[in-house]
Amino acid sequence: MTTISYPPKPSPGDRIAVISPGSGLPGLFPRPFELGLERLRKEYDLEPVEYPATRKMGSTPQERAEDIHAAFADPDIKAVMASIGGDDQITVLPFLDRELIRANAKPFFGMSDNTNLLAFLRNAGIVGYHGATVMTALGRPVAMSRLTADSLRAALFTSGEYELSPADRWNDIDRDWADPATFDAEPGTKPGAGWTWVNAERVVEGRSWGGCLEILGWLLMADREIPRDLTEFDGGVLLLETSEEMPSGTEIFRTLRNMGERGLLQRFSALLMGRPKTWSFEHPNSPEEAARYAEEQREAVLRAARIYAPHTAIVFDVDFGHTDPQLVIPYGGLVRVDGPARRITVAY
Template identity: 85%
Template sequence: MTTISYPPKASPGDRIAVISAGAGLPELFPRPFELGLERLREDYDLIPVEYPTTRKMGTTPRERAADIHAAFADPDIKAVIASIGGDDQITVLPYLDRELIRANPKPFFGMSDNTNLLVYLRNTGIVGFHGATVMCELGRPGAMNPQTADSLRAALFTSGEYELRPADRWNDVNRDWADPATFEAEPETRPGSGWTWVNADRVIEGRTWGGCLEIVGWLLMADREVSHDLSEYDGAVLILETSEDMPSATEVFWTLRNMGERGLLHRFSALLMGRAKTWSFERPNSPEGAARYGSEQREAVLRAMRDYAPDTTIVFDVDFGHTDPQLVIPYGGLVRVDGPARRITVTY
């Protein structure tokens, strides 16, 4: 069983590494990236430090691994944050030096394709933080979402418990980063629907595992960073969410079914399912289509869980992942799921 611990926290005035371990999209879309850097400086009093691949598309996995090593090895860097996600971070993992990173534990913030690095850190014994990339959350047009901003501040600078709360309003419709008008106002939001609880008759506490469902599926297919000793996951809290690629309900079921066939699903004490992203530039759903997509995904998850882990406590539409606001979840850290009280508390 891997021993997992929280790395030392950053403090205002510290230097924070900004890396592109997935895609170097700051090169293509500098506006949200620069806005995110400005907020790190002005709102969080942190000094962002960039690396050779941070603003460069088409870099090699070895080059990105070198930047990760540089960020973790530098004693003046107190935390690391991803610029954005991508789709090939899994190819970086073989080039990482686990002993170097283990000897220099630091908080890492990222999500989506950064699930790869989060699970790698967990297996190295370091708690990471699922959420808050520079371009998406810090670079949000108009202003950061207050819930995102507060959650990120607590995760960056504090070590205590933090209660997650359902969003009063939320959004998953994006605007074009290439259009300057995008940054003139905050995104439009719609009323929140709260969380939906299943088997909410117990209090559970466990360490998290999971992340972006598509990336989890890739890791399982590549047999990479997934323990062959499945007791590693006994009692853990599974966190899953889906990306702007918007996998069909059938694909979501297949991935979960195959996790069940591997013997994984029933090991987890609870499942926190992030609010589904129901809109993308490729699939600009109407409100009715978006609601249908979310409902079909929920039914697919329930079908798989009924088949393989029928007694698991499930919470749907938790506000983390690819929707806005984005609450930060400690990856490998502790989460308490209080079914009777309908409360979720994380330990940062």
């Protein structure tokens, strides 16, 4: 059983590394990136430090690994945050020095493709933080979402319990970062309908694992950062969410089915399913199409759960992942799912 611990937290005035382990999109879209850096300085009183590949499109896996090593090894850096996700961070993993990173443990914040690094850190015994990349959460036009800003502040600077709240309003429709008008107004939002609970008769508390479902599928196929001893996950809390690629219900079911066939899905006592992203530039769904997609995803999850994990507590539409707001959830840290009280509490 891996011993997992929380790394020391930064304090206001400290330096925070900003890296691009997946993609150098800050080089293509500087506006949301620089807005995010400004908010780190002004709203969180942290000084961001960039690295050679942070704004470099087409950087090699070795270059990105060198940035990760430099960020963790520098004693003046007190936390590390990803600029954005990507789609090939899995190629960086073989170049990472696990002992160097373990010896210099720091809070890391990221999501999407950064599921790779979060899983790596958990296996190194380090709690990471799922959520809050610079370009998405901090680079939101006009202002950060209140739920995002509050949970990020608590995750950055505190170590106590924090109760998550369902969003009153939310958004999953993107706007063009290349259009300056995008940053003149806040994104439009839709009313939230709260969380949906299944098998909510008991209280579950355990360490979390998971992340972006598509990335987890790749890790499982490549057999990377999946513990050999699956009892590591017994009684834990599984975090799952899907990206703007919007995998079909069939694909979601098959991925979960394969996790069940591997003996993995049934290990967890609770599943938090992130609110699905139902719109993308490639699939600009109407409200009716978006609702159908969300229902298709929910049914796929329930179908797999009925077969492999019929007693697992499930909470749908939790506000983490690729929608806005974006709650920060400790990865490898403790999560308490209180079904009778309909409450989710994390330990930062």
